[in-house]
Amino acid sequence: MLLQIILFLFLGVVAGTITGLIPGIHINLICIFLITLSVSVLSSINPIHLVVFITAMAIAHTFIDFIPSVFLGCPDTDTELSVLPGHELLKQGHGYQAVILTCYGGLAAIFTLVITAFPFMLLAEKTYSVLKTPYIMATTLIVVSIFLVGLEKKKLPALFIFLISGFLGLCVLNLPFVNQPLLPMLTGLFGSSMLLMSIKNKIKIPKQKITNPKTDIQKPIAGAFLGSLIASPLCSFLPGLGSGQAAIIGNLISQTNKKGFLVLLGATNTLVMGFSFISLYVISKTRTGAAIAIQEIVGTISWQILILILAVVFISGIISFFTAMFLAKLFSRKITKINYTTISTITLIFLSIIIFLFSGFLGLAILTASTFTGIYCIRLKVRRTQMMGCLLIPTIIWYLF
DSSP states (O other): OHHHHHHHHHHHHHHHHHHHHSTTOOHHHHHHHHHHHTTTTTTTSOHHHHHHHHHHHHHHHHHHTHHHHHHTSOOOTTTGGGHHHHHHHHHTTOHHHHHHHHHHHHHHHHHHHHHHHHHHHHHHHHHHHHHTSHHHHHHHHHHHHHHHHHTSSSHHHHHHHHHHHHHHHHHHHTOTTOSSTHHHHHHIIIIIHHHHHHHHHTOOOOOOOOOOOOGGGHHHHHHHHHHHHHHTTHHHHSTTOOHHHHHHHHHHHSOOOHHHHHHHHHHHHHHHHHHHHHHHHHHOOOOSHHHHHHHHHHSSOOHHHHHHHHHHHHHHHHHHHHHHHHHHHHHHHHGGGSOHHHHHHHHHHHHHHHHHHHHHHHHHHHHHHHHHHHHHHHHHTOOGGGGGHHHHHHHHHHHHO
């Protein structure tokens, strides 16, 4: 039993590394396949082993997915905020540092998650008992949305992007006969739009320096992590909110510099994933694709399974930290040897093929509309997290009606 658990843990880390490195292949897609196959091809596998695999894959993904967002400018919805500060460091020859800073945040997060698991259970149970009323949930989401828009310097453009993204989300999520509608929509908003802008601007990457961050960032790191720890549980209670929004709120709680913000993003990304497993145990609600897959495979999880999940989070997180460091060095050495415009073009073609295979021609149409929306947001110079209105507005409407 123990050997099988260790085997599936390492297989999960490998899978999470692959999904983290390849743009467009999110763990949610793998989880959907596992849910489908668990009742047929994988029915002979112990469900506990699948839980270990999914947990390890999810945690590994939260560490590795910052590498393409920094070096390729192709983030998913959990890492889109890392593009700006990460690219700035990349252009200065410090792409390796940008990735390592997010890894520091993720590593601190797994230790903290294990320590704070029990207090968070008490907090989650009491808080959700208040928030679970539909109108209270909808009102809370509206207040948070207004708050996030209000933080922008350009409030009217930010509001416009939030609303137009919400309209796009309503249209896409209500289209019939579309497989995986979120894939083309989120890829267009947060991935292909940035890739097209990179191709247009013909970005050139300087030679990268493989050096660790200086010791003078210890204070910003501590402050950033504190903000992340306070803000991350929000995503465990409020549907439609991602780690990007939690990171913005966390940055308000504890103001930090750009390097500290990357630490905050890394910590938030991992904490949100970890807290989603605890929320599944306490309130039986899922906020991530990995948690949904675990619920579908084993149903209600016991405290024994929760302890196993936390152990897997801890071990896979440490393995993923060192894996990310190795891959960041590899990317730093190789990135200048390949034309960046060529990389962006190949990545864009690859994403289009993936979307066509999963969502067909209608998926490509959604990708096109979403990409133009993403480019418009970039040109207006507002935070790209405002485009999460594509999920928040449909969620708010669902709770209201």
